Amino acid sequence: MIDTIYIEKEIESNPKTLQILGKFKSARKISIDRYGEIFNRKNQNFRLQKIRPNLILAKKHKGFVLPTPEGFGIGDQKNFYFSHMYNCLYDCSYCFLQGMYSSANYLIFVNFEDFQKEIQKVIEINKEENLTFFSGYDCDSIAMESVTNFINDFIPVFRGNENALIELRTKSVQTRIFEKLEPISNCIIAYSLMPEDLAKKLDKKAPGVSSRISAMKKLASMGWKIGLRFDPLIYCEDWRKQYQNLFKRIYSEINEDNVHSISLGPLRFPKGYFNKIFGYHRKEEIFSYLNINSRNTVSYDVALENEMNSFCKNELLKYSSKKKVFNCFS
């Protein structure tokens, strides 16, 4: 799977580095000073690298935990996100990471302990408030678990900190790691979902929607809280019917009590990201419906965006209580 690993000299003997390297014994290891020499280089092409991404192991020096953009949240007073990894195993056509990064290599920050300390610090400072920490903004939280051991290392940080929720955003159907852990009520395993036909076309290399629903069902039966994330909502000719069927399907498998929250968000991109992504996927129909809007972002027409949002929200309210449904417009 990985045949080349770039390793920052500074973290060559970090235990996490050694643990990860132990999984790729035959890979070629190349010593580097800073990950930016590879990851941030100009004149490289995300799509060409996505054919066979390499792995970069690095140290993050600052910005371990950041406030989320406005409009991003699931009900708590304060929202934060953190990224132990950039880029993803999957290759979803609409993924904004393609527009954000020039490299498709997987970048893992191995100094987990610095992220953990910062999370503890934020929890301590805000102990009177309810907080949510989002993981999976710049990567899939679970897809690379066999390499990173991320879940195993971060769930204990939240155990006992009841005022702090952690959301693990994913499309992965790996459930084994959760079988080994005692469920905690302040962890949400949040699945990105869209109608199966759309996912078949767009969510390349990701598990199918049926498999994701099965994984959710299994996790719910183990006592883990589930999040349903319809973000982005994708337009297609019969989108109403497709989303109706999807919601019906999910709630025929998952008990509403096991669902912590639902969020909906429109397909939208900063203009610069969109131009790059549309260049990569010129024949992808979903991008043909998007236009630049008054917020200088690229999205569906406001009328369509609102229609999709309210239709899906109303459909979901047939199955779920209103307090669990959130809009995400960040």
Add this chain to the structure above:
Amino acid sequence: MTKKVEKTSVRWVVALMPEANPIINALCLKKVDSALTFPIYKDEEEENWLVVSGIGQISSAAASRFLFEKSNAHRASVWINIGIAGSKKFNIGDLVFIDKVTSSVERKSYYPHVTPNLKLNNRSELITVDTPETNFDKESVYDMEGFSFFNVASKFTSIELIVILKVISDGPGSDLAKIYKDKISSLIDNQFKKVSFLLANLFSLSKNLNDQTESPEDFEEICEMRRFTFSQRVALKKLVQQWHARNASRGLVRVVSSINTSSEIIRFLEEELRRH
């Protein structure tokens, strides 16, 4: 007008004539003009172009730039530096794919992309030095051009299309004066088949990049039908691309041919695309 890339566009940069000869023969290249600053060779289809740079980083950089200008290289052209090098780790005759190149003077490194499905087992760091290396302190490969070649070539193309290949010609204790021309040619010639296999993978990347950058179908034809300003061309390009993503089978040229002005064509496309 957007230039279309030739299907197998490669630019070869080699330091010495004995290194160039096996490539010239294998690809049936002919000398372009005898009075050029650097000797340049090309094939009949103008897909393969080769420059002989001479030894050293300055020559390699200058020759690469010269080749870029003379050959009208495309953004999706493949750039290859191939030549002999020294090493204490590899055997004489081994072909080595370079995945890190460091300047011994600048103390700076570049990291050439590892071509997918690379079938070459030998990979190494290359250290580019300014005087011939005889000590071979490190386990790396040593040459006198690679770093500056990569630095310059990365201004012409995406780094995934730049490759440095070295054939080991000497090691500790070698007498450089005794590496004869015929020996150099034979070292390169013996490995050229493996290089050809690598080219197939590089062409696939090149095609992928070209698909990302070439104008959408019908765009140039529509531009010629009416007079479009620069900003109208930018808008038109996106609209044509969106049209084709949604109406793959509908010929756009026919649809817009009866529209009188460039602004009306743009307005027509915007309205058509707005109607879901």
